[in-house]
Amino acid sequence: MKLSIIIPAFNEEKLLPATLDAVRSAASVFTEAGVAWEWIVCDNNSTDRTAELARERGATVVFEPVNQIARARNAGASVATGDWLLFIDADSRPSRELLADALTVMRDGRFLFAGSTVALEGDLPKGTRMAVGGWNGLSRVLRWMAGSFVLVETSAFREVNGFSHQFYAGEEVDLSRRLKRLARRRGKRGLILARHPLVTSARRLKLYTAWELGRFFLRATLRPWSTTASREACGMWYDGKR
Numbered sequence: 001m002k003l004s005i006i007i008p009a010f011n012e013e014k015l016l017p018a019t020l021d022a023v024r025s026a027a028s029v030f031t032e033a034g035v036a037w038e039w040i041v042c043d044n045n046s047t048d049r050t051a052e053l054a055r056e057r058g059a060t061v062v063f064e065p066v067n068q069i070a071r072a073r074n075a076g077a078s079v080a081t082g083d084w085l086l087f088i089d090a091d092s093r094p095s096r097e098l099l100a101d102a103l104t105v106m107r108d109g110r111f112l113f114a115g116s117t118v119a120l121e122g123d124l125p126k127g128t129r130m131a132v133g134g135w136n137g138l139s140r141v142l143r144w145m146a147g148s149f150v151l152v153e154t155s156a157f158r159e160v161n162g163f164s165h166q167f168y169a170g171e172e173v174d175l176s177r178r179l180k181r182l183a184r185r186r187g188k189r190g191l192i193l194a195r196h197p198l199v200t201s202a203r204r205l206k207l208y209t210a211w212e213l214g215r216f217f218l219r220a221t222l223r224p225w226s227t228t229a230s231r232e233a234c235g236m237w238y239d240g241k242r
Contacts, residue, residue: 002082008076016050085153086151098196120132144172168231171228
């Protein structure tokens, strides 16, 4: 068994080193268990030192010129050689305990994919904590994976043709829905890991106003497919603010 860890990155020189250090440390659970692993960073047309920093730490670097996270993830997966794929965002830090749970899923045989609940770093406003808790609850009930942590059997990922290039955000929900259908056909299922949430950056709370964030999420709630399929509407993921 082999795992490919894929990290999409667009102008992530500030946070990528900490993510890579966390991944290297946490992935020791695979090495100790005799499971091979590789890590791949997809430079999604960055203009900073993202690719250089990834290479310095020993990651394989691939380049995707079209600035879209779905394309970046797929580009990383296209060169992956593992039996399982694990997509982790460049501003997230998995713990050893979380990856140990991921290894259990990989070995179990009953699961086709798994996500993780998330925890934003730092002191958060009450409203933000409630929103994160709401997402985690919805994720567990519906088995919708957060994009910051997507574990999937490689054969299943390739069978459903990976992440859809139709979406500029929410592509992980679309993938989750398609994988759930495939899992039913294969007699397997998905799972959301909850014992050790993935710690991820809360930087958008600092980069954007409450009005800007609220307007996007309201629009995404009322018109989810047209909103997430619009690059302009999903601008906070693509405007380069870091």
